Amino acid sequence: MRIGELAASTGVPTKTIRYYEEIGVLPSPERAANGYRTYGQAAIERLLFVRDARTTGLSLTEISSILSLRDQGESTCNHVLGLLETHLNEIDSHIESLSKTRQQLASLTKRARRLNPSDCNDPHRCQTIAETGIMPTRHRSGAKHLHTAPSAHKHN
Structure with missing residues (x-):
């Protein structure tokens, strides 16, 4: 799927998707022969997670730290709990x-x-x-x- 379709599927604007790629929150996608970005289901799931995490008040830096743990195959539960407790306080x-x-x-x-x-x-x-x-x-x-x-x- 192309960036416009990803944006429509997640409710995240294309400009934001590009920004997330730039700062590493969203991995750089594959490119088609014509240079267009192509995304799979993993990008949808990741963007939905980022969107939902932002609504809790987590910063992109905090979200990136969660995603980094997840990408390394580590459990994120304790880390997320600590972040949420800090925000609650x-x-x-x-x-x-x-x-x-x-x-x-x-x-x-x-x-x-x-x-x-x-x-x-x-x-x-x-x-x-x-x-x-x-x-x-x-x-x-x-x-x-x-x-x-x-x-x-x-x-x-």
Whole structure:
């Protein structure tokens, strides 16, 4: 089968298939006399595996490591388990961080509702944000998180 047929069979675009070949996730296919790539059932199975693994959040590097073990005839189960556990821990950590951020935003919203808009006399500084003592920070993931700023006085 040619690359267009492989793409149609797997739902993976031809450009992606070529990229996977380039980085070694998909082995280079046989070439017909006319130079066209020709693929067999193994390419379909491999691409479906890669597609499904990507939906779990695994990177192409991680997927490549799984495929390398499989290509060497080794069991991949323990390796996959380790990768999935790592991703699960990262997601749990992210959820915890997002939950804290959500709590802080809910508190900020509650405070903002109590502020009197007529007291806002500085058009360059939002009273809602300025009086909270909460400042955004960036974490390794690039997501914004909030923390309470150190303060010399309490805000009511």
